[in-house]
Amino acid sequence: MDRLLEKIEQNVLLPVAIVSIFIMTCLTTFDAGGRYLLNSPIPGSYEITEKFLMVACFYFAISYAYREGMNIRITLLVTRLPNSMRLFLNYIIQTIAILYCLSLCITAFMCNLPRLNEKLYLTNYTFPLMPIYLSVPIGLMILTFRMILDLWRIKYGKSGLFKEEETEDSHGV
Secondary structure, X not given: OHXXXXXXXXXXXXXXXXXXXXXXXXXXXXXXXXXXXXXXXXXXXXXXXHHHHHHHHHHHHHHHHHHOOOOOOOOOOHHHOOHHHHHXXXXXXXXXXXXXXXXXXXXXXXXXXXXXXXXXXXXXXXXXXXXHHHHHHHHHXXXXXXXXXXXXXXXXXXXXXXXXXXXXXHHOO
16 A cells, blocks of 8 residues: 555656646746736736645645655654653654544545536636645545554654654765
8 A cells, every 4th residue: 555655646646746836836937027027917827826736736745745754843842751652642643643634635525525516717718626626635635544554654763744854964964
């Protein structure tokens, strides 16, 4: 299951997130340039960026970011606890995070289910919103599976939620 999730992340979700960021950057740059230099902005660029690209880049990259340990941690108190207490708290925190992420996934799916037929209407174009409405629960579902698989890694300190960041000393700098 872990390999399957990694293949989905590496071959589907992450490339879509990267392309979304690239398109968003180009579109915003050209829109700003057109607006301020040529007095002719790109119609619908804000809506496409807001409704499609930002959502795709966030929810399709969230599982990868978790796996790599790219989350905010405040370790001032936890580092002073004995190892057994720290391990126990890490299991509790991981379980709460799984339940929270699962509830977000279910809620996103239930809220977006009636909206799957909605469309974004721009001047000359119509875009279906279903791919974006489904990307939120899909991204959260992949993250939930990743967190569940990481439960056994907590003991070894390799869970994405508690992965220690590398220091400059570990790179030989």
